Amino acid sequence: xxxxxxxxxxxxxxxxxxxxxxxxxxxxxxxxxxxxxxxxxxxxxxxxxxxxxxxxxxxxxxxxxxxxxxxxxxxxxxxxxxxxxxxxxxxxxxxxxxxxxxxxxxxxxxxxxxxxxxxxxxxxxxxxxxxxxxxxxxxxxxxxxxxxxxxxxxxx
Amino acid sequence: xxxxxxxxxxxxxxxxxxxxxxxxxxxxxxxxxxxxxxxxxxxxxxxxxxxxxxxxxxxxxxxxxxxxxxxxxxxxxxx
Numbered sequence: 640x641x642x643x644x645x646x647x648x649x650x651x652x653x654x655x656x657x658x659x660x661x662x663x664x665x666x667x668x669x670x671x672x673x674x675x676x677x678x679x680x681x682x683x684x685x686x687x688x689x690x691x692x693x694x695x696x697x698x699x700x701x702x703x704x705x706x707x708x709x710x711x712x713x714x715x716x717x718x719x720x721x722x723x724x725x726x727x728x729x730x731x732x733x734x735x736x737x738x739x740x741x742x743x744x745x746x747x748x749x750x751x752x753x754x755x756x757x758x759x760x761x762x763x764x765x766x767x768x769x770x771x772x773x774x775x776x777x778x779x780x781x782x783x784x785x786x787x788x789x790x791x792x793x794x795x
Numbered sequence: 796x797x798x799x800x801x802x803x804x805x806x807x808x809x810x811x812x813x814x815x816x817x818x819x820x821x822x823x824x825x826x827x828x829x830x831x832x833x834x835x836x837x838x839x840x841x842x843x844x845x846x847x848x849x850x851x852x853x854x855x856x857x858x859x860x861x862x863x864x865x866x867x868x869x870x871x872x873x874x
Contacts, residue, residue, distance in 0.1 A: 731831050759834050759853075783831065790850060791837075792830045793822045793857045 732781035760788030
């Protein structure tokens with residue numbers, strides 16, 4: 640592993656961002672270069688709150704949860720930097736979302752997240768998720784960090 | 796490319812509108828010039844003119860016309 644890459648466990652992640660149970664969808668980060676990219680892991684067991692409802696006879700991860708997994712991995716690309724640690728974020732844009740594989744109980748989603756640009760509280764980047772070698776989902780994200788972003792907005 | 800062309804191109808490219816519509820344009824006149832559109836416009840201008848704008852100037856940049864005055868501070872003259 641490169642000396643610039645770090646690993647984070649769930650306690651580290653909880654200290655870096657503000658999503659908590661039942662809306663925390665990253666279990667660990669197996670490598671991160673803060674401000675650049677990371678690889679994150681989310682394990683899905685049948686104990687997840689949504690499986691009994693989606694669906695009773697065919698449990699699988701809802702699309703909105705997959706998007707949230709990708710988004711949470713994405714925001715950690717910059718929230719792992721000391722200066723942005725634990726800041727709240729807002730969605731601005733999600734584009735080109737793709738869902739190509741059903742994710743079921745027992746699956747492990749591995750997410751690669753890349754931060755393309757971070758400027759004045761606007762983060763733009765791309766995430767893709769895999770189950771084993773199978774591509775599962777992906778999306779382009781634009782997220783704002785209100786505490787930074789709002790300092791630059793013109794007064795009307 | 797001269798400065799007015801670069802300036803106009805930042806607006807037309809960022810907001811996806813024609814040059815005709817930018818002359819009287821003000822912040823939030825169109826949905827594309829929202830808060831995030833504003834930051835994208837600032838980034839585009841900084842890149843075009845190789846400048847780094849100060850926070851106060853970014854906040855004051857409230858229209859196409861006002862922007863020309865602000866860029867003078869950075870020795871970017873737009874005629």
